[in-house]
Amino acid sequence: MQATDFKTLLNYIEKCNTAHLHKDFLPFRANDQIIGWVKPEFINTLYQYGIFKADDQINTLPPTISLESLGQKIIQDKLVQTMHELFDVYPSPHAKPIGQIDRAVLPSLGFIGTGVHLNGLVKDGDDTYLWVAKRSPHKRLDPGKLDHIVAGGIPAGHTHQSALAKEAEEEANIPHQLIIQAQYTSMVTYSMIRPEGLRRDVLYCYDLWLPQDFIPTPNDGEVVGFELMKIEDVYRRVCDTNDFKFNINLVLIDLFLRLGVISAKSANAQMLKIGLRGKLFP
CATH class of the missing domain: 3.90.79.10 (Nucleoside Triphosphate Pyrophosphohydrolase)
Incomplete structure (x- = not known):
């Protein structure tokens, strides 16, 4: 070579x-696990969909809102164009999926x-x-x-x-x-x-x-x-x-x-x- x-x-x-996840992104939690990393400027948008900052300052999806419905809201507001295909959401490569979301939304939320x-x-x-x-x-x-x-x-x-x-x-x-x-x-x-x-x-x-x-x-x-x-x-x-x-x-x-x-x-x-x-x- x-x-x-x-x-x-x-x-x-x-x-x-x-x-650079810690430098440029904020952690996003669901099901008591960090599953994504989000740009700070997008967090304010997520607050409109029910995401909240927990006592430990980590932005969290409440258990009453599913990942799939969150993705649908993001798409309905034309923040992302749907790809008409659901992907499983994994906390890590070898973990079991904790939900599903439109494939197009994965990069916006920094999901695997x-x-x-x-x-x-x-x-x-x-x-x-x-x-x-x-x-x-x-x-x-x-x-x-x-x-x-x-x-x-x-x-x-x-x-x-x-x-x-x-x-x-x-x-x-x-x-x-x-x-x-x-x-x-x-x-x-x-x-x-x-x-x-x-x-x-x-x-x-x-x-x-x-x-x-x-x-x-x-x-x-x-x-x-x-x-x-x-x-x-x-x-x-x-x-x-x-x-x-x-x-x-x-x-x-x-x-x-x-x-x-x-x-x-x-x-x-x-x-x-x-x-x-x-x-x-x-």
Whole structure:
């Protein structure tokens, strides 16, 4: 790995870890747990919906108000545009959900968002290839960027395994008998400031070795097409351009380390590996 490549890859990670929770945000509590981090200027708006400052000065959702109804009020007042999809609300990655809320509201309240990403890999002799998708130009977030063959948020009521199967069929027409062979490999986490708000994301990463004769096809309009690229060319595309969606770069760095495209033994590689588990909490 060249020094310039390392600098670029580390920069991708740093750009996904721009949030300073204690410095720039206030904790938000529900069900006796800190579940979110909110911009101070947005707290006054939340007071209008019944949020109150408890004796310990932590902004708290009263038990008489559900998370889902709070999200509905925020959307009804046109503070956020609905995404018509509920997500589970998790205090931490391995905790049980304590409620549900419209996906679009997660960044405004600094709640953890979960997603699943699939590396669709193909082996041809000694060469390894990766299926790369191009996002629709009509996507609300990151239109036209390069993406994984399958990637998406985890809707309420789904595990990352069931969400992967759902997304695989919807986005790339990957049949059930293939997707059940996908192997969970790692978790990527980060906290960052985005135009839509505070993203505290947990990405569950999978690898799937696909047959050479399998051709993915767009199914739900999320992407406009797929391209099979040699893994070394994907690496150069990541290092030399900004073509991939921001968090795809992180999942690909994880893949490069796992496949040996980046030697995992160097000190720089260890820095990248540590950086892929960014802080979700102060």
